[in-house]
Amino acid sequence: MARPLSPEKRNALLAAATQAVAEQGVLASTASIARRAGVAEGTLFTYFENKDVLFQELYLHLKHELAETVMPGYPSEADYRLRLEHVFQHYVRWGLGNTAGRLAISRLSASGQLRDETRTQGTEPFKAVSRMMEDAVRSGVLVNAPIAFLYSIIERIADTTIEYVERHPVDAERHRQLGFHAAWRAITP
Template sequence: MARPKSEDKRNAILAAAIQAIAEQGASAPTSKIAQRAGVAEGTLFTYFSTKDELFNQLYLEIKTELHGIMLATYPREAALKERMRHAFCNYVGWGVRHPAKRKAIAQLGASERVTEQTRAEAAQLFAQLGALLQESTAEGTLRGLPQPFVSAIMAALADTTMEFAAREPEHAQRYIDSGFEAFWNATSH
């Protein structure tokens, strides 16, 4: 009879994968991930049948966490600018608090190991935020441009904001406010 899987071991594998991917990208070997997690490599494959399954599950888990953070206490009835500020600032705050997850999701996002199905599942999570971006750009400079382009601009500004906020925590709020204003001015005017 097979032993029941441990949620602690699964979480340890995922946490180890985050660190390994952040450092080595999608080429991070499963042996290093298992070693970091404190499990045998065979145990890793008890929880995830392949490296690709591990990476796809990790991608979805990080995206799900990020979605929850960005929409936590989302002010649905607030003005558009305040809703955008909420999403942007929560995204930046998450990235500053979790630099390894931010690096890992960027590496996984660029990897062919993450399937189109997984990407579609993750994109579905962010449909509400996509609608918010469309609303924001409806009258602005970026109107009519594809949503992935607008999302990439937001991500680039957010990444820059995260880098500076993490590097100079004493000025973090100034960078976050300025980063948001740059995004808002680019998208809504």
């Protein structure tokens, strides 16, 4: 009978993969990921069938972590601006505390290796935000553009805000507010 898989080893592999992908993108080797996790490369394949499966699961793991930061307290009854500000500020907070995770999501997203079903699963926890943005576009509060395009604009401004705050932490709250103001202006008519 096979031994049960250890959640600690799986988490160590995901943490090591996060660091490796943040640094090297999808070119990170399974050997280097296993070494970072302190396990043999064969152990990695006990938890993840192959490198592709590892990257799909890593993406979903990181999106789940992000959702655990962004979605609690989401003000679903507030106006569009307040709801979007909640998402923006919580994303920035997550990104400031999780540089490797933010970079790994970005690199995996740009790699062309994520399956459509993985991307779809990654958006599931954020359905309320997607619905809000669709309603805001329909009502004319946001510019008439594809939601994915609007998400990209917001994410780029949030990433710029994170990078600026990391370099200039003294006035972080002001820069976070300026970042959201810039994002809001970029997506409203």
